[in-house]
Amino acid sequence: xxxxxxxxxxxxxxxxxxxxxxxxxxxxxxxxxxxxxxxxxxxxxxxxxxxxxxxxxxxxxxxxxxxxxxxxxxxxxxxxxxxxxxxxxxxxxxxxxxxxxxxxxxxxxxxxxxxxxxxxxxxxxxxxxxxxxxxxxxxxxxxxxxxxxxxxxxxxxxxxxxxxxxxxxxxxxxxxxxxxxxxxxxxxxxxxxxxxxxxxxxxxxxxxxxxxxxxxxxxxxxxxxxxxxxxx
Amino acid sequence: xxxxxxxxxxxxxxxxxxxxxxxxxxxxxxxxxxxxxxxxxxxxxxxxxxxxxxxxxxxxxxxxxxxxxxxxxxxxxxxxxxxxxxxxxxxxxxxxxxxxxxxxxxxxxxxxxxxxxxxxxxxxxxxxxxxxxxxxxxxxxxxxxxxxxxxxxxxxxxxxxxxxxxxxxxxxxxxxxxxxxxxxxxxxxxxxxxxxxxxxxxxxxxxxxxxxxxxxxxxxxxxxxxxxxxxx
DNA sequence: CCCTGTCTTTGCGCTAGCGCAAACAAGAAC
DNA sequence: GTTCTTGTTTGCGCTAGCGCAAAGACAGGG
Numbered sequence: 426x427x428x429x430x431x432x433x434x435x436x437x438x439x440x441x442x443x444x445x446x447x448x449x450x451x452x453x454x455x456x457x458x459x460x461x462x463x464x465x466x467x468x469x470x471x472x473x474x475x476x477x478x479x480x481x482x483x484x485x486x487x488x489x490x491x492x493x494x495x496x497x498x499x500x501x502x503x504x505x506x507x508x509x510x511x512x513x514x515x516x517x518x519x520x521x522x523x524x525x526x527x528x529x530x531x532x533x534x535x536x537x538x539x540x541x542x543x544x545x546x547x548x549x550x551x552x553x554x555x556x557x558x559x560x561x562x563x564x565x566x567x568x569x570x571x572x573x574x575x576x577x578x579x580x581x582x583x584x585x586x587x588x589x590x591x592x593x594x595x596x597x598x599x600x601x602x603x604x605x606x607x608x609x610x611x612x613x614x615x616x617x618x619x620x621x622x623x624x625x626x627x628x629x630x631x632x633x634x635x636x637x638x639x640x641x642x643x644x645x646x647x648x649x650x651x652x653x654x655x656x657x
Numbered sequence: 658x659x660x661x662x663x664x665x666x667x668x669x670x671x672x673x674x675x676x677x678x679x680x681x682x683x684x685x686x687x688x689x690x691x692x693x694x695x696x697x698x699x700x701x702x703x704x705x706x707x708x709x710x711x712x713x714x715x716x717x718x719x720x721x722x723x724x725x726x727x728x729x730x731x732x733x734x735x736x737x738x739x740x741x742x743x744x745x746x747x748x749x750x751x752x753x754x755x756x757x758x759x760x761x762x763x764x765x766x767x768x769x770x771x772x773x774x775x776x777x778x779x780x781x782x783x784x785x786x787x788x789x790x791x792x793x794x795x796x797x798x799x800x801x802x803x804x805x806x807x808x809x810x811x812x813x814x815x816x817x818x819x820x821x822x823x824x825x826x827x828x829x830x831x832x833x834x835x836x837x838x839x840x841x842x843x844x845x846x847x848x849x850x851x852x853x854x855x856x857x858x859x860x861x862x863x864x865x866x867x868x869x870x871x872x873x874x875x876x877x878x879x880x881x882x883x884x885x886x887x888x889x
Numbered sequence: 890c891c892c893t894g895t896c897t898t899t900g901c902g903c904t905a906g907c908g909c910a911a912a913c914a915a916g917a918a919c
Numbered sequence: 920g921t922t923c924t925t926g927t928t929t930g931c932g933c934t935a936g937c938g939c940a941a942a943g944a945c946a947g948g949g
Contacts (some may be wrong), residue, residue, distance in 0.1 A: 458937085468949055485905070487796055487797075487800050488800075489800055489801075489804050489805070490885065491944080493804040493888070494804075495799065495800045495803045495804060497796055497799075508789075508932095509789045509792055509793060512785060512786065513789060515785055519793045519796060520796065521796075541862075542778070542782060542785075543778050543779075543782070544778075544895095546774070546775050546776075546781060547775075548776050549782065549785065550774060550775070550781065551783065552775075552785065553744060553784065553785050553788065554744065554745055555794060556785065556788040557740075557741045557744055557788065557790065558763070559744060559750045559792050560741055560742060560788060560791050560792055560795060563792060563795035563796060563799060564719055564729060564751060564752065564795060565719075565751075566799060566943060567727065567798060567799050568719050568720075568721055568804065568844060569721075569729045569846075570799065570802045570803060570848070571727045571729060571758060571802060571843075571846030572721050572725040572726075573721070573904075574906095575905080605925095605926065605927090606926075606927065607827050607926080611801075614802060614803030615906075615907090616690075616906080616907060616908070617926090618906085618907070618908065618909095618927095618928085619905090619906060619907075619928090621927060621929085622906095622928080624927095625927095625928070625929085635927090636915090637914075637915055637916075637925090637927075638886060638926075643746055653722065654723070686891080726919095806935075806936090807935080807936070820930065837895095837896065837897090838896075838897065838898095839896085847936075847937090848936080848937060848938070849896090849897085850897095850898090850899090850937070850939095851935090851936060851937075851938095852900080852935085853896095853897060853898055853899085854936095857897095857898070857899085867895060867897090868945090869895090869944080869945055869946080870896075870899075
């Protein structure tokens with residue numbers, strides 16, 4: 426695989442980077458390709474690289490001491506991950522990155538990254554802006570988890586996912602998501618049983634259609650109503 | 658109140674700033690003093706200033722559409738807050754900052770902040786490092802809320818608070834915290850009733866002593882055990 | 890000293906959501 | 920096709936935690 430500076434322009438943090446900077450980045454990084462269910466890195470590994478997903482799909486997750494895990498984010502092409510570890514010297518990744526399908530990612534060496542952040546303030550600034558948005562998202566999800574009930578959290582999660590990754594299947598104007606019940610459970614802090622029951626209920630109401638590892642949103646508006654706790 | 662560059666050195670993000678930079682910061686900022694229970698800013702306000710708490714104590718909280726709120730952080734002198742809003746141009750604060758006692762803070766104008774971040778890459782870098790630590794803390798708390806049960810979350814919260822703000826009351830080696838049951842509930846996503854019951858139970862076991870808006874940790878080790886879910 | 894407002898405790902009943910178990914469904918592999 | 924694996928559904932019983940209500944317990948103001 427060969428990437429051009431133009432490709433890198435699709436990365437949010439590199440939008441304002443110069444042609445020269447992008448070339449330099451490409452020169453100082455490698456491509457790592459891994460298969461479905463393999464890992465880019467594990468929580469606790471020392472952080473050598475900052476990654477940018479090029480093809481495929483992956484997820485970022487975190488697990489506690491007794492192995493239960495939560496999904497932090499789903500990764501799509503041209504999104505950055507592993508930044509938390511790579512930005513600080515000598516630190517380790519706070520999460521695990523696993524490929525959901527065969528995937529490849531650009532791996533930027535963390536030492537080089539540091540140098541670049543020093544010499545290119547606008548990149549540092551854009552990266553900081555990206556981080557503020559992560560903080561906000563996590564704060565919002567934290568608040569959701571603390572104050573809302575399962576129904577609302579799940580509806581919210583579906584809406585969020587639809588916005589991030591949804592593919593509009595042309596005919597039906599239905600947005601299709603590829604997640605198992607287990608995945609959704611780990612995003613919303615509940616169990617696959619509860620998710621299954623909820624989705625079945627919503628399917629009965631015609632809000633969504635479900636399949637094996639598939640959720641198709643038919644009436645987004647209905648989900649929004651639930652998310653806001655308006656129903657009942 | 659008059660601050661010197663030396664004072665500002667206590668701010669994590671300014672540790673590596675030069676004398677000149679610190680002077681410039683002081684020149685471009687003002688002191689705001691407010692009374693107990695007043696607000697530095699509200700969630701949704703357009704972000705004009707980045708704040709640094711100088712004296713007193715405050716809390717950062719976020720509320721959802723129907724008014725329920727969660728505590729994001731407790732602020733102590735020389736800690737920065739309002740950064741999420743102030744870093745990006747034209748944005749608004751994602752949280753509310755309320756004083757827990759009479760407090761004063763240094764308010765740095767956001768326009769000036771932008772200029773400074775461009776010209777002083779090391780400050781930008783340190784700020785970014787600080788942000789990574791916020792993201793990590795939020796991710797950890799999110800995971801806690803999603804996977805652990807109330808008992809463990811509350812124990813964890815007390816431990817965290819002890820680390821951040823605890824004053825060792827000399828004699829008893831007990832760490833004293835000043836929070837109401839309601840406060841703790843909002844930090845851990847539960848209710849003041851449940852907190853009250855838990856604290857009573859722990860007091861019976863001799864792990865803590867409680868009072869009106871006071872929690873004194875007697876046996877930190879016992880709390881750690883509970884936090885890890887080892888008991889029962 | 891009493892009064893008032895705020896915080897805390899506790900009894901009580903209730904239900905949302907958990908989690909086992911067992912059956913079922915849909916692919917994948919052969 | 921048959922067999923295996925992996926995901927999904929659903930019945931069922933249970934309990935952790937919620938939240939009302941009512942009764943203390945402090946602390947400050949006058």
